[in-house]
Amino acid sequence: MSPKRNALPTAPTAHVVKAKEALKTVADLDHAIWQGDAEALLSALPAQPIFDLVVSSPPYNIGKSYEKKGALEDYLKWQERILDLIIPRLKETGSICWQVGNFVDNGMIVPLDIEMAYIFKKHGLKLRNRIIWHFGHGLHNKRRFSGRYEVIMWYSKSDDYQFDLDAVRIPAKYPGKRHFKGPKRGKLSGNPLGKNPEDVWGIPNVKANHIEKTDHPCQFPVGLIERLVLSMTKPGQLVFDPFAGVGSSGVAAALHGRNFLGCELIANYARQAKERIDAALAGTAKYRPHDKELYDHTKSKLSQVVLSEDEEAEAA
Numbered sequence: 001m002s003p004k005r006n007a008l009p010t011a012p013t014a015h016v017v018k019a020k021e022a023l024k025t026v027a028d029l030d031h032a033i034w035q036g037d038a039e040a041l042l043s044a045l046p047a048q049p050i051f052d053l054v055v056s057s058p059p060y061n062i063g064k065s066y067e068k069k070g071a072l073e074d075y076l077k078w079q080e081r082i083l084d085l086i087i088p089r090l091k092e093t094g095s096i097c098w099q100v101g102n103f104v105d106n107g108m109i110v111p112l113d114i115e116m117a118y119i120f121k122k123h124g125l126k127l128r129n130r131i132i133w134h135f136g137h138g139l140h141n142k143r144r145f146s147g148r149y150e151v152i153m154w155y156s157k158s159d160d161y162q163f164d165l166d167a168v169r170i171p172a173k174y175p176g177k178r179h180f181k182g183p184k185r186g187k188l189s190g191n192p193l194g195k196n197p198e199d200v201w202g203i204p205n206v207k208a209n210h211i212e213k214t215d216h217p218c219q220f221p222v223g224l225i226e227r228l229v230l231s232m233t234k235p236g237q238l239v240f241d242p243f244a245g246v247g248s249s250g251v252a253a254a255l256h257g258r259n260f261l262g263c264e265l266i267a268n269y270a271r272q273a274k275e276r277i278d279a280a281l282a283g284t285a286k287y288r289p290h291d292k293e294l295y296d297h298t299k300s301k302l303s304q305v306v307l308s309e310d311e312e313a314e315a316a
């Protein structure tokens with residue numbers, strides 16, 4: 001899928017809303033980032049179902065620059081308060097995609113999707129997928145295998161949920177495969193639109209040389225959210241991210257004509273979110289689409305060991 005390249009001169013722009021009094025009006029803006037605390041924003045929004053898709057990566061309580069590491073129990077209670085405020089504001093046809101990793105306690109990992117499942121269960125939400133987001137780079141562990149995936153818990157509010165698989169199909173492995181028996185014998189057997197992207201997604205995480213890199217320490221790759229936005233919403237619908245960071249969810253929404261409401265505590269990130277969403281609305285955002293093939297690392301010079309003369313002599 002490609003962004004809107006030819007922007008109209010009157011392309012809309014995003015707004016950073018700061019004043020407390022403006023809280024009630026943010027939901028009326030097409031693209032807004034409220035700079036403040038997520039609980040405060042949610043408490044002030046009308047308790048009506050307005051969100052079509054909620055997608056977020058909350059602070060993980062692992063001591064990143066923007067968070068204070070606390071007891072797991074307190075963290076879970078805080079997340080529960082946030083989700084208790086979000087779920088009544090989610091439409092019956094809507095979905096929540098909560099993206100989490102592990103809480104690490106003295107080298108022991110605690111997968112947050114398992115710890116948080118009770119909150120969604122309490123509200124009667126229905127788990128549709130536990131999407132494994134697999135990426136190539138991260139810390140190298142010495143006392144356990146290095147972690148290279150995180151989880152997106154996809155819950156729908158009801159059985160009547162929106163899902164457009166055709167919008168996110170990816171190229172099939174064997175598009176030339178044909179039926180070998182029966183009435184369709186000899187005919188192509190795959191879906192001409194491509195295959196289901198399945199529930200393990202290999203999408204590069206945003207590290208130093210990524211096209212989308214900002215100074216945020218753990219931003220979403222836009223492609224990860226793009227796949228959720230395209231499959232779970234329609235143009236004109238509302239995507240909400242309570243921990244918006246530099247607005248990657250807002251970029252994915254804006255690229256595809258969806259509206260966006262985000263909340264971010266830190267002013268610098270909220271400002272960058274606005275700039276990135278504006279670029280997406282103007283058709284100038286640089287991003288890596290969800291269906292772009294992974295780089296074949298064997299093509300890199302670094303995949304071959306070329307010995308220096310000294311090293312050759314040493315090896316001889």
Ligand SMILES: C[S@@+](CC[C@H](N)C(=O)[O-])C[C@H]1O[C@@H](n2cnc3c(N)ncnc32)[C@H](O)[C@@H]1O
Nearest residue numbers: 037038066219220243244245246247248264265
């Ligand atoms: C894991 S990051 C999300 C990054 C985001 N997905 C992106 O692509 O940029 C979590 C964000 O939540 C913000 N945050 C932390 N506590 C918050 C709160 N109480 N209310 C709103 N935002 C908060 C942090 O500043 C951080 O940018």
